[in-house]
Amino acid sequence: EALEKKGFEVVMTRRDDSFLTLDARSDFAKKQQAGIFLSIHHNASENKKANGIETYSLPPGGIAATHNTIKKIPDALPGNRFDNENINLNHLIHSHLIKQLGSFDRGSKFARYKVLVNAPCPAVLIEAGFISSQQEEIEINTEERQKKCAAAIAEALCEWFKKTDD
Numbered sequence: 001e002a003l004e005k006k007g008f009e010v011v012m013t014r015r016d017d018s019f020l021t022l023d024a025r026s027d028f029a030k031k032q033q034a035g036i037f038l039s040i041h042h043n044a045s046e047n048k049k050a051n052g053i054e055t056y057s058l059p060p061g062g063i064a065a066t067h068n069t070i071k072k073i074p075d076a077l078p079g080n081r082f083d084n085e086n087i088n089l090n091h092l093i094h095s096h097l098i099k100q101l102g103s104f105d106r107g108s109k110f111a112r113y114k115v116l117v118n119a120p121c122p123a124v125l126i127e128a129g130f131i132s133s134q135q136e137e138i139e140i141n142t143e144e145r146q147k148k149c150a151a152a153i154a155e156a157l158c159e160w161f162k163k164t165d166d
Contacts, residue, residue: 001150002147002150002151002153003150003153003154003157005154006154006157006158008154008157011032011034013025013028013029022114022115022118023114023118025039025115026115026118026119026120029119029120029121030120033120034120035121035122036089036121036122036123036157037115037120037121037122037123037124038125038126038153039113039115039124039125039126040128041125041127041128042127042128042129042130042131042140043127043129043130043131043132044130044131044132045132045133046132047132048132048134050130050132050133051103051104051129051130051133051135051136052103052104052106052130053094053097053104053105053106053127053128053129054094054106054107054108054109054127055090055093055094055108055109055124055125055126055127056090056109056111056113056116056126056127057086057087057089057090057108057109057111057116057123057124058080058082058083058086058110058111058112058116058119058123059110059111059112060083060084060087060110061083063110064110065110065111065112066107066109066111080117080119082119082121082122086116086122086123086124088160088163089122089123089124089156090108090124091108092156092157092160093124093126093153093157094107094108095108095156096152096153096155096156096159097126097128097149097152097153097156099152100148100149100152100155101129101145101149101152103129111125113125126153
């Protein structure tokens with residue numbers, strides 16, 4: 001709703017908790033000719049004190065991922081044709097989320113997540129807090145927090161499109 005109120009056309013891969021493969025998510029974005037791909041999640045950790053916001057984009061060509069849990073993936077691979085847009089969008093969304101939510105800043109990071117690698121457009125994966133943290137899970141489940149998160153993302157996209165339209 002926050003994006004639609006700002007004039008964006010929003011197409012969701014799903015509106016419930018059903019499963020959709022990573023390839024199907026990217027294929028859907030291609031079919032829809034998406035201009036932006038956002039993958040929004042809530043994190044979990046065995047460390048129940050872990051909290052905060054982190055955002056990910058694909059590392060640009062020749063740059064190592066800051067988050068590489070799969071050791072078979074080489075550190076420095078090619079990026080994609082959206083390298084600059086991915087980084088700028090990641091930074092804008094991350095900074096707006098931190099400012100709006102006042103959450104712990106876990107950083108704007110690079111990862112080779114399949115949905116980012118296969119995205120047909122600039123893409124960012126958002127981890128909007130930890131459901132494994134009892135305190136943060138309570139906050140995440142409030143309508144106020146969800147609206148603040150959505151507003152931050154919408155503001156970041158408005159700013160990004162103004163910058164890219166110049």
